[in-house]
Amino acid sequence: MTDQPAAEGDGSEPLTLYRLHGCPFCERVVGWLDDHDVSYRSRFVAGEHSRRNEVARLAGTRSVPVLIDPNTGVTMPESAAILEYLAKTYGDGDSVPDLTTLEVVEFPASTHPTVGEPAPDFTRPLVTAESWGDASLSSIASAAGGALLVFYPLNWGGKSMYWWKEIAGRGWGDDADVDVVGIGVSQPFDHQRFIEARDLPYPLFSDPSNGVAAAYDVVHDLDGMAGVAEPRPAVFLVDADLTVEYAWVADEWPETPPYDDIEGAIRDR
Structure with missing residues (x-):
């Protein structure tokens, strides 16, 4: 679990928000706090529920977001309840935000490699459930006859887990001359935990500096997290x-x- 400095506010004692990288409902709470200049500090939790003992002890749940308000003594889980509480306690008469839709963030134009162009080669730690070690994209592609390189958001976010479940469920790479490999910013040990927890049949490259994502022009700077970036999908x-x-x-x-x-492109190659 990591701390983030308190955001500037009106001088009252800052709230504490337990949150997860890439969690859209956590980001809704963050957005409300920022928009209303409410002072808060973020505490980022681990992706695995089993490692969220502090949250469980404080709130009786391992899910996030969880808000702690030292000014009123309130400890509250669930984004909808948190937003309703914030609107009533710190709002200026505005209504409770609608959680049925998520704000769409448009990415800037990308100069990524396109069909017929060479893809940048790279060497990074390649992680499996058993081990990790340096490997290059070219070595994987040449050995298998091709490779499907999947850039994905931070481990443990809902989108990442859903996408990998869908990819594995479709059996990509099982019968074609192509190996599927993911790449994300997490360190090798976190990739390994993610692979084990999700029973993921594919290896993952570790690219903590986003150097490979930059070479492919798919870096995405996360809103409200200065200096933190991930690959765009x-x-x-x-x-x-x-x-x-x-x-x-x-x-x-x-x-x-x-x-x-994507499945059609794999099938037709």
């Missing part, structure tokens, strides 16, 4: 020589990968 299908056969890069957040189109 993107998928590149390359042949044995790293020539791009298919490319998809998200234009906005949240945006779901076009699974059927």
Whole structure:
């Protein structure tokens, strides 16, 4: 669990918000606090529920967000309840935000590699459930005859877990001359925990500095987290020589990968 300095506010004792990287409902609470200049500090929790003992002890739940207000003595889980409480306690007469829709964030234009262009090669730690070690994209693609490189958001976020479940459920890489490999900013040990917890059949590259994401022009700076970035969702299908056969890069957040189109590109190669 990590701390983040309190946001500036009106001078009252800052609230504490337990949150998870990439959690859209946590970000809704963060957005409300920022918009209303309410002082707060963030405490980021681990992705695994089993490692959220502090949250469980304080709030009786391992889910986030959880808000603690030292000014009123309130400890409250669940985003809808938190937003209603904040609107009544710190609001200026505005209504409670609607949680049925998520704010769409448009990404800037990207100069990522397109079909027929060479994909940048790279070497990074490649993580499996058993071990990790340096590997290159070219070595994977040449050995299998091709590779499907999946850039995805931070581990443990709902979107990441759902996307990998969908990819694994479709059996990509099982019968085609292509290996599926993910790449994200998490450290190797966190990738390994993620693979084990999700029973993920694919290896994951660790790219903590976002250097590979920058080479592919798919870096996304996270709102409200200065200096923190992740890859925007993107998928590149390359042949044995790293020539791009298919490319998809998200234009906005949240945006779901076009699974059927990607599957068709794998099938038709």
